[in-house]
């Protein structure tokens with residue numbers, strides 16, 4: 100052990116929970132990560148992704164210096180190129196011919212500068228962000244209801260609620276620390292209830308008292324029915340509604356057709372009894388929090404879904420008080436910060452409105468800018484359409500990977516190919532998007548960058564530097580500011596440090612306070628550099644002269660909203676099915692989303708061997724009945740296709756999926772799989788108000804992928820090319836793991852193996868009695884550098900055991916034992932990795948259960964599994980439940 104020399108408090112760069120991280124940096128540079136025990140978002144806990152952050156700090160794969168057309172250049176040359184091309188394009192074609200496409204993963208300081216540059220100086224609102232794919236419907240819904248984009252509540256409400264309704268949220272995997280907070284509250288107060296509304300069963304159902312597996316896209320009907328029910332059963336808070344809201348009659352009239360449970364049942368596909376249970380609990384429970392995420396936002400009816408939920412809280416006056424309220428949980432670490440600086444094409448900085456002349460005058464006056472954008476710019480999907488048809492001729496993409504994450508992703512790729520000038524700022528050299536850049540700008544990554552982010556409960560926390568920037572990486576705000584200076588706006592972009600940008604942002608939020616807005620942190624406008632360095636997490640607002648509050652901040656308990664008449668608005672919502680409809684040609688719904696241990700396009704989590712063990716391949720969850728009907732065997736491969744594109748992924752046949760739907764994760768890109776970019780199958784259909792794409796309800800056909808051979812391989816180095824129709828790779832300690840398959844057998848397996856392992860290896864073929872099976876080892880200098888197992892059906896092997904063995908050097912003599920693909924002698928196959936923290940596999944958990952561990956706690960005592968970050972507890976619970984009927988397990992808890 101090396102002595103700890105420095106402790107740095109910072110924030111996790113993944114989900115919007117915004118957990119505080121304690122990084123201990125040793126004298127030799129080694130970094131140890133743990134949760135910050137004093138951070139109010141997590142009180143010391145971290146999920147697996149946060150806990151594995153140290154594994155992502157290496158420089159492997161990083162973009163280390165600027166490049167133009169693939170050649171290394173100086174920062175000066177790169178910035179000159181960007182500025183001169185933007186200037187020339189603006190001069191010739193006007194300000195709207197250029198655009199910025201940024202991300203909820205840059206810091207507030209970066210975002211502030213990007214927005215100032217485009218809206219105040221270039222004079223175009225053509226700046227949009229991947230938050231359009233993520234939070235736009237919540238923003239639009241909040242604004243309709245509250246007159247401002249305000250999240251009313253805070254995390255403490257999850258501790259004290261008596262009913263938590265989760266809708267369109269796989270909280271257990273996507274916000275694990277918030278999920279565990281609810282689980283802990285429920286364990287302490289078993290009367291607390293949890294309802295989970297999701298078309299499929301997920302890990303989140305582990306704590307749910309009721310699962311409502313509704314028809315995709317039917318949330319509006321469910322919540323309109325709830326509104327009618329609450330009104331009809333006397334749950335209206337008459338005083339609150341009369342004094343503080345508007346729109347009641349219209350909202351009730353729109354909901355009237357769902358006053359009858361059978362009508363809701365028809366619209367949602369749910370059993371009337373389950374709907375009645377949900378409505379009954381909601382009506383009877385004052386302290387109710389409704390948590391929602393992408394199952395709500397990513398819909399062509401996303402804004403109506405949000406307002407249908409918020410309506411129920413306004414009607415019952417359950418908002419802004421302890422333990423209650425609608426709660427939009429944000430996805431990215433700085434989704435909220437981006438909204439605060441006006442990162443969306445239809446917003447202005449500091450929660451001011453682009454279409455309000457007084458607001459524009461306020462911001463322009465503060466910036467002292469020559470111009471200010473007066474009309475909204477293109478929202479993400481339209482923005483790339485404008486790139487495709489040549490209206491946008493110069494585009495700067497920052498901290499997002501649109502070639503994978505936008506709908507109609509192949510068209511996005513084509514649009515970027517055709518765009519005359521593409522700049523990409525990233526931390527990683529090779530992504531599906533950097534491949535199309537004219538100019539690449541290396542950004543400081545997490546652990547290097549310095550500034551602030553805002554989490555889902557409006558808490559602003561510092562991200563601090565713990566290690567030196569890799570190569571020539573610079574802050575994103577710095578690159579933007581230097582282009583601003585080169586465009587001639589020297590003093591407006593003169594900052595020399597993040598603290599200076601933060602001060603300006605804080606000052607703008609309080610400029611001309613007579614124009615009242617929710618977001619105001621002007622109390623920090625004069626923060627010194629030293630105070631910025633030690634700034635403790637705080638919740639906004641924090642107005643000038645306002646003392647720090649004792650407890651958490653909530654909005655609207657006083658009934659004052661930010662609408663012109665100060666009233667909260669109930670909105671008439673209209674159920675609308677998704678734009679696509681299953682047809683004989685495309686009979687399945689395609690639902691997309693996330694897995695526990697990966698983050699989006701895997702550029703960072705994909706680097707951590709620890710995180711690839713949980714799920715190592717792209718997959719499609721498909722209902723058993725559908726699989727049987729289509730002749731899809733478990734663990735075989737399937738093609739999922741529609742008129743736009745096709746992917747090939749592993750079939751995960753399960754009883755937790757709705758028949759008629761498949762779920763495919765969003766994480767696998769062309770960097771790590773042969774064909775798994777699911778964004779290419781999503782239609783560019785958007786919500787009319789928010790512009791957010793319908794990423795959860797495309798239609799597809801599913802058919803078996805007629806593989807004649809399947810393979811599993813381990814290699815020391817990443818293969819340069821892989822001659823297989825299907826492949827997916829994942830990093831492991833000491834190498835790479837590969838899943839392979841082909842529609843035809845290679846002519847020569849030796850050639851295939853050499854292609855995979857490199858020309859300088861010696862191949863050892865082992866005989867296999869069974870037809871179609873092959874076992875090949877690659878040996879170099881007396882050590883095994885590669886293993887290949889081939890079979891006519893999906894390869895059965897103790898994969899985790901093999902990966903673990905491969906992490907150390909293997910003498911050539913052991914190749915045969917390894918190629919048996921199972922531990923020999925007394926050793927046992929641990930099975931698929933379930934607990935990432937302690938490396939415990941499914942077989943080990945099952946065995947412990949068979950031997951008498953009847954609960955997650957007992958498994959924890961026995962194997963330690965589930966006792967660190969806790970992210971795997973729902974999966975452990977399922978394994979235990981399969982061995983012990985639920986009643987028996989509960990009785991033993």
Ligand SMILES: Nc1nc2c(c(=O)[nH]1)N[C@H]1C(S)=C(S)[C@@H](COP(=O)(O)OP(=O)(O)OC[C@H]3O[C@@H](n4cnc5c(=O)[nH]c(N)nc54)[C@H](O)[C@@H]3O)O[C@H]1N2
Nearest residue numbers: 114267268269273316392393394430431692693695698699
């Ligand atoms: N592990 C991990 N965590 C993450 C991320 C990650 O990449 N990996 N990303 C972060 C980001 S940016 C975001 S935005 C969040 C997203 O967090 P979540 O929104 O929780 O995640 P998703 O998996 O996208 O979708 C949630 C659920 O919506 C359901 N759903 C689909 N259609 C409908 C519908 O019509 N109605 C309802 N009620 N539900 C539906 C899906 O089945 C899915 O289980 O996660 C954040 N956290």
Ligand SMILES: Nc1nc2c(c(=O)[nH]1)N[C@H]1C(S)=C(S)[C@@H](COP(=O)(O)OP(=O)(O)OC[C@H]3O[C@@H](n4cnc5c(=O)[nH]c(N)nc54)[C@H](O)[C@@H]3O)O[C@H]1N2
Nearest residue numbers: 232233498499500504524525526527542691699700702794
């Ligand atoms: N079908 C479907 N599509 C979806 C979704 C879905 O559920 N289904 N979800 C949508 C949602 S909610 C989201 S948030 C998006 C996410 O989609 P993306 O934003 O495209 O995904 P990321 O992999 O997070 O991309 C971030 C990129 O920024 C780089 N990066 C990381 N840190 C920095 C930094 O500090 N500076 C710079 N310059 N670069 C950095 C990373 O290496 C990576 O290349 O996907 C959306 N697309």
Ligand code: SF4
Nearest residue numbers: 111113114118146149
């Ligand atoms: S829940 Fe996990 S991913 Fe999200 S902020 Fe906390 S540690 Fe990071």
Ligand SMILES: [Mo]
Nearest residue numbers: 232233430431
């Ligand atoms: Mo997101």
